[in-house]
Amino acid sequence: MNRCIICVAFLALWLISCKKEDTVFNTDLALDSRFIILNAPADTTKIVVYSDHSWTVEHPENASWLTLQQNAGSGTAYAIVAVNDNLSDYPRATTLYFKAGDKTDTLRLGQRGLIVPRLTITAASVNAPALGGNIQTAITTTLPLDALSPAYSYSAGSDWISGLQVVEGKLLFNVAANESAASRSAKIYLSYADLLGTNLKDSLVVNQPRP
Numbered sequence: 001m002n003r004c005i006i007c008v009a010f011l012a013l014w015l016i017s018c019k020k021e022d023t024v025f026n027t028d029l030a031l032d033s034r035f036i037i038l039n040a041p042a043d044t045t046k047i048v049v050y051s052d053h054s055w056t057v058e059h060p061e062n063a064s065w066l067t068l069q070q071n072a073g074s075g076t077a078y079a080i081v082a083v084n085d086n087l088s089d090y091p092r093a094t095t096l097y098f099k100a101g102d103k104t105d106t107l108r109l110g111q112r113g114l115i116v117p118r119l120t121i122t123a124a125s126v127n128a129p130a131l132g133g134n135i136q137t138a139i140t141t142t143l144p145l146d147a148l149s150p151a152y153s154y155s156a157g158s159d160w161i162s163g164l165q166v167v168e169g170k171l172l173f174n175v176a177a178n179e180s181a182a183s184r185s186a187k188i189y190l191s192y193a194d195l196l197g198t199n200l201k202d203s204l205v206v207n208q209p210r211p
Contacts, residue, residue, distance in 0.1 A: 029100040035108045040086040046078045055100035063094045089115040093195040110196045125205035132177040139171040156184040
């Protein structure tokens with residue numbers, strides 16, 4: 001009896017394994033990546049296209065820095081894309097469209113710039129004199145001020161911080177005299193976002209006593 005049970009179990013396992021071997025992956029269109037990021041030097045990348053049909057790659061933006069070296073195929077195969085040197089400080093990106101029959105899929109292709117984004121304000125807070133004046137504090141950044149998005153919040157009053165600058169590793173700004181009867185504080189926010197999804201943020205609290 002035990003021998004019969006063992007034989008039946010073995011037969012069942014054999015049938016299951018045979019069924020797994022017969023499994024075939026079928027798809028109209030699929031890609032192995034959604035977003036590819038390349039470094040600034042000229043480079044070439046391959047994208048695996050899965051399809052049961054013939055497929056093509058289109059680039060409606062026609063960016064001059066990108067070349068489709070292999071933009072068509074049949075079945076599972078590679079699409080090949082080449083990019084030129086990015087001599088800009090900042091990244092760039094474009095969208096590729098893959099088509100097979102009535103199916104369309106997209107891939108975002110980005111390339112880093114020469115700058116590696118960094119943003120750190122060394123101090124968490126600074127104290128400004130009641131009479132106001134020029135304030136400076138250390139900042140570590142590879143980004144000029146025009147690449148950053150500054151914002152301010154005030155506990156009292158408004159616009160008493162002005163003249164924001166980033167110069168030689170320092171964050172510089174002016175604080176107006178506190179003419180109120182109470183101490184006050186404000187917060188400076190700096191942020192950076194780019195086409196590749198990089199998001200950097202830091203902030204500085206500015207405290208000012210009453211006169």
